[in-house]
Amino acid sequence: YAEYLSKEMGAFEDPYKDFGRLNSEIWRAIRLVVDTGIHAKGWSQEQAVEFFIANSSISEGQIRAEVRRYFVMPGQATGYKIGMLKILELREKARNELGDQFDIRAFHDTVLVGGALPLTILERVVDEWIAETKM
Known part of the structure; x- marks a missing residue:
């Protein structure tokens, strides 16, 4: 990514x-x-x-x-590409849902703050960030 x-x-x-x-x-x-x-x-x-x-x-x-x-x-070799694709998917989701409120730096902070996370948990973290940002 x-x-x-x-x-x-x-x-x-x-x-x-x-x-x-x-x-x-x-x-x-x-x-x-x-x-x-x-x-x-x-x-x-x-x-x-x-x-x-x-x-x-x-x-x-x-x-x-x-x-x-x-x-x-x-499965180890697949992780890099799958991770990249998932982060891009989550970024696009956040951009679409937040519109003008979307901040790429805040998105990256959200993705990185938890360290290495399973992608299902990362998605939950990003979803929570989107919900909080909308408030």
């Missing part, structure tokens, strides 16, 4: 400077697919490696190390 936010804030003045962020975002999307393929679809290590190779530009050795980690830590 932080990388996405930096793009929104104008940190990347041209497409070349944004390339690294885009590469990281693609990486996280691939991880989401591969982790799900392994643990929900029963992919073999080779199937996971093949998907990674077909969709990324990193070395096969690095890919194999990543895939081995996904086998022993189910």
Whole structure:
């Protein structure tokens, strides 16, 4: 989410400077697919490696190390992308419900104040903040 936010804030003045962020975002999307393929679809290590190779530009050795980690830590690789998507969803919800009262800094304070939270609890925290802000 932080990388996405930096793009929104104008940190990347041209497409070349944004390339690294885009590469990281693609990486996280691939991880989401591969982790799900392994643990929900029963992919073999080779199937996971093949998907990674077909969709990324990193070395096969690095890919194999990543895939081995996904086998022993189910769901961990999906957390980054799912977290980003959830924070964006909550931010949009807050923006829509609060309109002119929406303050991006207050939203970020709300998201960060509790530390690492399960996403269901984070959603509850944001909902409570929205309700309090409306008052």
